Amino acid sequence: MQTYEGKAIVLASRPTGKPAPDNFRVEDIAISHVPDGKVLIQNLWLSIEPYMMLSMKGSIPMSQRVHANRLNRLSDLYVSGVDIGQVMCGPTIARILVSKRDDFRAGDMVVAYGGWQDILIDDGSALLRIDPSAGHVTAQLGVLGIPGFTAYGAMREIAQPKAGETVVVSAAFGPVGSVAGQMARLAGARSVGIASGPDKCRRLVTDLGFDVALDRLVPDFAAQLAEACPNGIDVYFENVGGMIWWTVLPLLNERARIPLCGLVSRYASDGVDDGIDRSMEVIEAIQYKRLLIRGVSVFDYVPLEADFYREMAGWVERGDIRYVEDVAEGLASAPQALIDVLKGRNNGKMLVRLGRR
Amino acid sequence: MQTYEGKAIVLASRPTGKPAPDNFRVEDIAISHVPDGKVLIQNLWLSIEPYMMLSMKGSIPMSQRVHANRLNRLSDLYVSGVDIGQVMCGPTIARILVSKRDDFRAGDMVVAYGGWQDILIDDGSALLRIDPSAGHVTAQLGVLGIPGFTAYGAMREIAQPKAGETVVVSAAFGPVGSVAGQMARLAGARSVGIASGPDKCRRLVTDLGFDVALDRLVPDFAAQLAEACPNGIDVYFENVGGMIWWTVLPLLNERARIPLCGLVSRYASDGVDDGIDRSMEVIEAIQYKRLLIRGVSVFDYVPLEADFYREMAGWVERGDIRYVEDVAEGLASAPQALIDVLKGRNNGKMLVRLGRR
Numbered sequence: 001m002q003t004y005e006g007k008a009i010v011l012a013s014r015p016t017g018k019p020a021p022d023n024f025r026v027e028d029i030a031i032s033h034v035p036d037g038k039v040l041i042q043n044l045w046l047s048i049e050p051y052m053m054l055s056m057k058g059s060i061p062m063s064q065r066v067h068a069n070r071l072n073r074l075s076d077l078y079v080s081g082v083d084i085g086q087v088m089c090g091p092t093i094a095r096i097l098v099s100k101r102d103d104f105r106a107g108d109m110v111v112a113y114g115g116w117q118d119i120l121i122d123d124g125s126a127l128l129r130i131d132p133s134a135g136h137v138t139a140q141l142g143v144l145g146i147p148g149f150t151a152y153g154a155m156r157e158i159a160q161p162k163a164g165e166t167v168v169v170s171a172a173f174g175p176v177g178s179v180a181g182q183m184a185r186l187a188g189a190r191s192v193g194i195a196s197g198p199d200k201c202r203r204l205v206t207d208l209g210f211d212v213a214l215d216r217l218v219p220d221f222a223a224q225l226a227e228a229c230p231n232g233i234d235v236y237f238e239n240v241g242g243m244i245w246w247t248v249l250p251l252l253n254e255r256a257r258i259p260l261c262g263l264v265s266r267y268a269s270d271g272v273d274d275g276i277d278r279s280m281e282v283i284e285a286i287q288y289k290r291l292l293i294r295g296v297s298v299f300d301y302v303p304l305e306a307d308f309y310r311e312m313a314g315w316v317e318r319g320d321i322r323y324v325e326d327v328a329e330g331l332a333s334a335p336q337a338l339i340d341v342l343k344g345r346n347n348g349k350m351l352v353r354l355g356r357r
Numbered sequence: 358m359q360t361y362e363g364k365a366i367v368l369a370s371r372p373t374g375k376p377a378p379d380n381f382r383v384e385d386i387a388i389s390h391v392p393d394g395k396v397l398i399q400n401l402w403l404s405i406e407p408y409m410m411l412s413m414k415g416s417i418p419m420s421q422r423v424h425a426n427r428l429n430r431l432s433d434l435y436v437s438g439v440d441i442g443q444v445m446c447g448p449t450i451a452r453i454l455v456s457k458r459d460d461f462r463a464g465d466m467v468v469a470y471g472g473w474q475d476i477l478i479d480d481g482s483a484l485l486r487i488d489p490s491a492g493h494v495t496a497q498l499g500v501l502g503i504p505g506f507t508a509y510g511a512m513r514e515i516a517q518p519k520a521g522e523t524v525v526v527s528a529a530f531g532p533v534g535s536v537a538g539q540m541a542r543l544a545g546a547r548s549v550g551i552a553s554g555p556d557k558c559r560r561l562v563t564d565l566g567f568d569v570a571l572d573r574l575v576p577d578f579a580a581q582l583a584e585a586c587p588n589g590i591d592v593y594f595e596n597v598g599g600m601i602w603w604t605v606l607p608l609l610n611e612r613a614r615i616p617l618c619g620l621v622s623r624y625a626s627d628g629v630d631d632g633i634d635r636s637m638e639v640i641e642a643i644q645y646k647r648l649l650i651r652g653v654s655v656f657d658y659v660p661l662e663a664d665f666y667r668e669m670a671g672w673v674e675r676g677d678i679r680y681v682e683d684v685a686e687g688l689a690s691a692p693q694a695l696i697d698v699l700k701g702r703n704n705g706k707m708l709v710r711l712g713r714r
Contacts, residue, residue: 241637241640242637245640255657260640260643260644261644262644263637263640263641263644266637266641276634277633277634277635277636278634278636279634279635279636279638279639280598280599280620280623281636282636282639282640283598283602283617283620283639284620284623286617286650286651286652287617287618287619287620287652287653288652289652290651290652290653290654290657291650291651291652292649292650292651292652293643293648293649293650293651294643294647294648294649294650295643295644295645295646295647295648295649296644296647297647300612300647
């Protein structure tokens, strides 16, 4: 067998605070043997996701579960931290180059958990075959993949928006938030998106059909949010935390639902905030307003998987749910892409396209 | 018509921090006329409840709702604050002395929202007739009243304990906590009660059938709680907040459920805690552990009312759910009874028996 060569980006050091380019290192890789029962795959697209910051810091504090199906195998991968010297983790779109398994053939396109590298040996347990003729394969990393399924599960299980309600979504231009806000609109609710900067706000309304979009970076953001929600907030789909959390809290209606999906503003922080301890303020609000807050993990929604693929594929096909992608070119751009995602600088689902061999 | 005379306890001043005896004042009352459509009632028992501290501070921050039924009329009363000079609020067991309504007769026993006074004119909209031959009428203020229904609704709608799970209840010897813990046991879960002092802890196990009881006042409470919950905590029924909240938080299992029913430790505080802001620690725990936290209000469980009366009456009848009452004698003892409840010094459901006329 020929020797396949490529590059990999490994974790050089753990970030202190925000990640920086020198936390990463490029290494050469070469593979000349595929063991029985394994496949050699070539990554074509990397998905850049905020949780990778947590992987860089060490393991994600979520227990691992052992189940037979692919989603639960994926959950084990998602919660594993990356060790120093190890290849950065993450979902990819890949092509099978060499197969020593009966269930995959060379040339098959798959969704993999392939990490930041050109090529790798994979045991096949977390691979999902995709049909490249069925449209944009990259949607499998976004609206039709883990981010879309996350939004779908949390909206169905926690948010349950009703017609006429007001649904506020933070990081609304991202792959999870954009699906959440559009699902709110499909349910007849009013969707208010929060994003960074005027360009994303404009596109939230024109491209993704949000009713209102608000720029979190303007000085009077809090006043604008209050004005945009004259009847209060019935659902807050939380992806960010921090300042946006505190701005939303007083506007929540009684019995509001809060899917707690992400806390991007926290991922690059040291987690210590001096000053007044506002924790009991949160707890009191939950009690007095009888709020429902629930942490979101896509891996809790396994029973909805068939519904998700059927329903979301239909919505995307009919244009009821649209998506926006932001593509960086070349493996070497992945670190900066992650840094940008953590700052909210990406314009839609962040992808890295790897050079074709 | 004769003139009926009695005493009332009014709010003399708003408490700063904890309530004190001089926040209350005794006044004479006399009633010699009952308008058409109203009833004159005599209170026999007062229910002393922690939320009254919030009423003393002003209105409770919960919106009022307008519905036809008695429970929702009650909810309006519950959320109203007490003005300076106004009679202290609260549920009572009462007897109709004079009726100018078709639906009540002199001699009828009722659950009323009669406040801290011997006699009053009532419009009848929030009265519930009770059958004094059916057992201890005071149970209508506890296990068969608002506290029992609160626990019942929150256990059914939020906690949903399963066989083999661990359910921790704070203020477990109180009327809400004791029902919650016993319902957990009926569901096959392990019930761990937290209370103040060795006497209540002993009785939690011997009288109320909790599996374990822990004294929150001992220095190694946190270690004892961890030891009592070797498989973590699946449900935390929160009545207290503060130190107990922080002790429970790290022991919560993934997908634990937290009915947030009360925050007694906060009711007498000024609400400002300096130091490290731990609010995002709470939020991160909700995300990582995918916790479910929901504020509890009995008035959200109106659809369960018939279920509650049927099921709870059966449980009490069969001894599956037991209750403990703590009786103070005479109207003048009500202020100290409330002060005791807020300090966790009561031994079971706190009642005040009024002198017979």
